[in-house]
Amino acid sequence: MSTMTIDNLRKSFGATEILRGIDLDVADGEFVALVGPSGCGKSTLLRLIAGLEEASSGSISIDGRDVTRLPPKGRDVAMVFQNYALYPHLTVRANMGFSLKLRGDDKATIDSKVTDAAAVLGLDALLERYPGQLSGGQRQRVATGRAIVRDPKLFLFDEPLSNLDAKLRAQMRTEIKALHQRLKNTMIYVTHDQIEAMTLADRIVVMQAGRIEQQGAPLDLYDRPANAFVGGFLGSPAMNFVKGILGSGLFLAEDGTQLPVPDGFDAEQGRSVLWGVRPEAIGPVDQGFSGVVEVVEPTGPDTQLLVRVAGQPLVVLMHKRMRVSPGDQMTLGVQGADIHLFDAADGRRLHL
């Protein structure tokens, strides 16, 4: 059983405020991904949970025990670092057993735990090697193994896959997911890769400028972003935005083009808003708004188009092959349920 509660946590370096009041509850066995652009404070938050930095104010509790002022030693957390941080002078075996040795476990216990973890991660043949003799993927596994042998209350991951190439990253992502399903430990995972966050996490926490923008199940966040930032951050290719004002039952872009609004949406006319729609939600229809194709990018299964609508380039993602060329006229449409409207000033979502 391990839960974590963070209450109004703040961190400043000198005059710079990195975290501006974070509240977060993590349930037992939950996999939480912290995402956000670089500099949003997600890594700092993880380091505060680990005890590598000291909080300026607020509190962190693990299993109901306040650990805010405890050094890492007293927190029973394990962490996988972005650059793995393996001990270069120790073999894989000694790297994985280091914490157990410090804890004073006897040699037989250490050996059996290291061997078990190595079997899970397929490291059996590498136990006597040094980190310098391993490939990137192998190092990543050793770093994960070092965390597993401790059976800690919390697993912390700091962008653990960002130093791997794309193919290996996808493979390790699957391995980490399988590992979580098997161990059922509580895990907190920092990443800037929203695909990783979407596929791995039970819950995603989107951060920006030291604050939590929104948290929730991955698909909830994808379908109902609480603000324009979250809408734009999750999803690739990113959500399209058009600036304009609300008319009566429709949206008027800055150049006067009329675009639809969500079904049954009725708000004050003349309000400045952002009209957002995901690339895969737009498609060719008989009756809709018109655009001019500018770029065609076939990727095999999909075709990605850049279409100029209302004076702005919109990305359109079709899950099929299309016979279009730059310069072609297209009539596009979008389902009312797929349209997102945000306040132009503060970015807040305007409807449910």
Next chain:
Amino acid sequence: MDTPFRSPLALMLRYGLLSILAFMVVCPLAWLALASLRPQAEIFQPVSEFGWHTFIPSRLTLDNYRALWNGDFPLAVKNSVFVAFMTVVFGIVVNALAGFAFAAFDFRGKNLLFLLVIISFMMPFEAIVLPLYVMIRAFGWANSYQALIVPEIANGMVIFLFRQFFASIPRDFYEAARVDGASWLYIFTRIAMPLSWPTIATSGLMLFLAQWDSFFWPVVAASAPDYAVVQVAIARNINFEQNDWGGLFASTNIAILLGTIPFLLIQRFYVRTLISGGIK
């Protein structure tokens, strides 16, 4: 890196230790600087009269420095400055050329020649002073400026530093200039050297310190008064039976300032280059 969970006691202990050590380093230097400003009559310090006036002169005077002006000390300063300056200028050019060759070209015998450079910087210069003296004497160079300057120009450590720096510039850079029709000498003087000024500063200081620190070689190779450098001129005067103690204090202080002032001006680059692993 922030150091979390640090106890104030550890912090005080660290400041305390550092202050004691820094004091031990600075105390003799500061004492000498002040003592050189004492009137001659106050120089002797009976052991029984220890107190604040052991360090603080009753009145400050430049008499000791004025007296130096008429002796042979100005010549020694001139010799030192000239020798150090020539060593630094020639040393930078010659070693930078070699460092550039090791970084930019592939040629036959490269590894062997580079090994020679490494060996030469691991072996301290003092090891070969006496045989070198035999050679210099045979050249007819004993007691001359070139005896002091020429052997100190080629410096394995400086070649190594330049090689490290030039190797860190992508080769595309040089190749682009080649494609544009530049000669290698042009690339070296107009592209490589202007990029390397931190390395030039560090190397210059390194060459300066090597020349400045040498003692055995100038004593052996150029001990005649006309060519004596500062450290040799002073060492010759220190028989502890002379009358002009004030002059010795003042000349020693000048010799210290001549080394420490350039060092203080450039040490930031130097320390940074050393620490960033330029040495390994």
Next chain:
Amino acid sequence: MISSRWTPYLFLAPALAGLLIFRLIPIVVAAGGSLTGVSLMGDMRFVGLENFEYLMTDPEFWSSLNITLLFNVIINPLQLAVAFGLALLVFRPLRGVWLYRTLLVLPMAVSTGISAVLFGLFLDGNLGPLNGFLEWIGIGAQPFHRSADQALYTLIGIATWKGAGYWMLFLLAGLYSIPSTVHEAAAIDGASAWQRFRHVTLPLMRKPMAFVLVADTAINFLFFAPVYILTSGGPSGSTSVLMFQAYRAAFTFSDIGRSLAVSTILLAIILVIVVLEFRLLRSPEERA
């Protein structure tokens, strides 16, 4: 890259000529010259191993070798320990630490000969303040380099004052090259500050420490200026290191052959040290 065949060699020529003539050929000259002697008429002749045979039977040479070894056995570990202590003190960020670091490396810029003169004055009973201070706190004045018992240790102290800051820089470079996340990983693994030092810092500093120890040893075998300036090998031969013997053979006894024989022995010692240095600089994986 394509270049004229001779271009690289033209770039290299001045520096390599310098290294060859002023660093390598002298080794040959030392070895060759050590086999010669000067006759009464003043011309050189080949004498075979006579110079070495003389040294082997010369009690002064043996006592000098002993002093040189004693000097090195004490000074090298001492300087390494002091330099490592300094490096640890200035390594982690601290307000004003750059000032301390600058002050600690300042003696680098004081010429060795000048630092000997400085301490000659500083430690002098009549001119310097230290004996007054020792008297004042009740320890009593010390003779320092004027006594056979204390001279060698006084020189060790002066050399450490001058050298510790320099070697500190190399160890500082080593400390900086340990990724900070490795320390953090150890902290998360439950290591206390002492355990992190013992199990992470110390093993990872093995290479820079070995380098400093060996390079420092090479330099200290050639220790000369303070001996020449302060003690002239005395009192009663207590500081007569090999380098001073080589100097005296050449310039007091005008026996270049014997002087070069001492130089050759020193060179042989230094070459062994250089080989050791190469060995030590290989990383642990290369040996595994």
